[in-house]
Amino acid sequence: MNISQAVIDFADLAIKLGAYEVADRIYLQNLILALIGEDDLAENLQPSGNDDSLTLSDFLCAVAKSNGQFDEIAANEDIFQAKLMNFLTPTPASVNRRFKEKYAQSPKAATDYFFDLSKKNDYIKTRAIAKNEHFYSASPYGELEITINLSKPEKDPKQIAAEKNAVQSSYPKCLLCIENEGYAGRLNHPARTNHRIVQLxxxxxxxxxxxxxxxxxxxHSIILAEKHSPMKISQVTFARLLAIVDSLPTYFAGSNADLPIVGGSILSHDHYQAGHHDFPMAKAELKRQFVIPTFPNVVAGIVNWPMSVIRLTADNSQDLVAASTFILEKWQQYTDESVEIVARTADGTQHHTITPIARRRGDDFEIDLVLRDNNTSEQHPDGIFHPHSDVQHIKRENIGLIEVMGLAILPGRLKTELEVVKRYILGEADTVAAYHQPWAEELKQAYQNEAIDDYMQAALGQVFLTVLEHAGVFKDTTDGNAAFARFIAELK
Known part of the structure; x- marks a missing residue:
């Protein structure tokens, strides 16, 4: 690939993606040349048909780097690459207009367009995501999904040092603010030049x-509030989630809980997550049905799941909004100290909330309400219904929306740590990290010479199942099921 051909092909791809028109070709090629630090273009070259945006951008970035357009710090390369990919990205108004045009054909056509654009312009980091390790693990509740997150690059020492001297700014206020759209980025804030937001x-x-x-x-998508306001689970939350799945019927939509410990990583900006994925919890059947007398048109039941989940189904979304609000308000006031469930502590602090997930089932609407409690105790200072100390060597982070639904997001450190555990089990290593030692010893004693990778995946699956059991407020035991039944009896 030569520089002139790459510039011509990149400009041609930008035109194909609708960011520019054919009449803009020469103008666009000159903009690209200037950005990469070149000032000459070969004559009589035609587009070759190369539409691999990532290969082209990598090549053009390498040219720019050799021309001194950015330094060795990874964040500055990311900022430059986002500027380059912005050439492939139509303006926000154009993206919204095209989304609406596609939506008139079908909601799926609209999301397919936006999703494809977000991959082609490298806003969705497909190559980084491909590094993640993903597998399934059997459990009594169905297959669980496990991902070891290897996609987010670690900061190099040069960037860490540079960030200490970087100018501090409160704009945008957080990573979810709409002001990120088109923001160039800086050392301590990611580049968003090629970022687009569709209005819903x-x-x-x-x-x-x-x-x-x-x-x-x-x-995996995010639906975010226009204003920077904190997460809050309320009646309007349920209405918004059901509106999302009504507008985008191939997607689920869910919200993290709005309290520390049981909430997500960003509680400062109200937002929801959505996507085209069947999570393990969505596949779980009802353990038993029950009736909520006030809502005769709503089918209600307890989901066969390690966490405490009430599933509501109806053909009218407003019935689900009302029933969900009724259950939330009951749960926010409910205490059963026999199973360590306390709605409010003496200082008036509220400890109960819900993680809600909505989806379509044919003509029906369905919403799962996962009961959450963020109390702590002397025995469990990180949270009574949070991963306990015996599993924190694998997972100590909050159990948010994604984990609740049966997909474990495990830290990247496990990639190398688990290799040592494998060697320890096989007798090829004498020690492992101290926090893995009791677990590794237990696994070694139980090992029966099966395929070591399969054995480790099953072991991780068992740890994740335990994590979910810890997070369940009503345990799937005789006493826990009886306690859950007592709460259900209050829904009248």
Whole structure:
């Protein structure tokens, strides 16, 4: 590949993606030349048909780097590459207009367009995501999904040093603010020049719809509030989630809980997550049905799942909004100290909330309400219904929306640590990290010479199942099921 051909092909791809028109070709080629630090273009070259945006951008970035357009710090290369990929990205108004045009054909056509664009312009980091390790693990509740997150690159020492001297700014306020759209980025804030947001109407409000750069599941998307306001689970939450799945019927939509410990990583900006993925919890059947007398048109039941989940189904979304609000308000006031469930502590702090997930089932709407409690105790200072100390060597982070639904997002450190555990089990290593030692010893004693990779995957699956059991407020035991039944009896 030579420089002139790469510039011509990249400009041609930008035109194909709708970012520019054919009449803009010469102008666009000159903009690309200037950005990469070149000032000459070969004559009589035609587009070769190369539409591999990532290969072309890598090549052009290498040229720019050799021309001194950015330094060795990885963040500055990311900022430059986002500027380059912005050439492939139509303006926000154009993206929204095209999304609406596609939506008139079908909601799927609209999301397919936006998803494809977000991959081609490298906003969705497909190559980084491909590094993640993913597998399934059998459990009594169905197959669980496990991902070891290897996609987000670690910062190099030069960048860490540079960030210490970087100018501090509160703009944008957080990574989810709409002001990120088109933001160039800086050492301590990621580049978003090629970032686009589609406007969605939810319950009479305008919200933003975007894809996640480091997706954890298929078409992982984020629906974010226009204003920087904190997470809050309430009646309008349920209305918005059901509006999302009504507008985008191939997607589920869910919200992290709005309290520390049981909430997500960003509680400062109200947002939801959505995508085209069947999570293990969505496949789980009802353990038993029950009736909520106030809502005769709603089918209710307890899901066969290690966490405490109530599933509601109806053909009218407003019935589900009302029933979900009724259950949330009951749960926020419910205490059963026999199973360490306390709604409010003496200082008035609220400890109960819900992680809600909505989806379509044919003509019906369905919503799962996962009961959450963020109390702590002397025995469990990190949270009574949080991963306990015996599993924190694998997972100590909050159990948010994605984990609740049966997909474990495990830290990248495990990639190398688990290799040592394997060697220890096989007698090829004498020690492992101290926090893995009791677990590794237990696994070694139980090992029966089966395929070591399969053995380790099953072991990780068992740890994740234990994590979910810890997070369940009503345990799947005789006493726990009886306690759950007592709460259900209050829904009258």
């Amino acid at each position: 109407d939810l319950a009479g409000e305008t919200w933003g719809f975007q894809y996640s750069p480091y997706a954890y599941f298929n078409e």
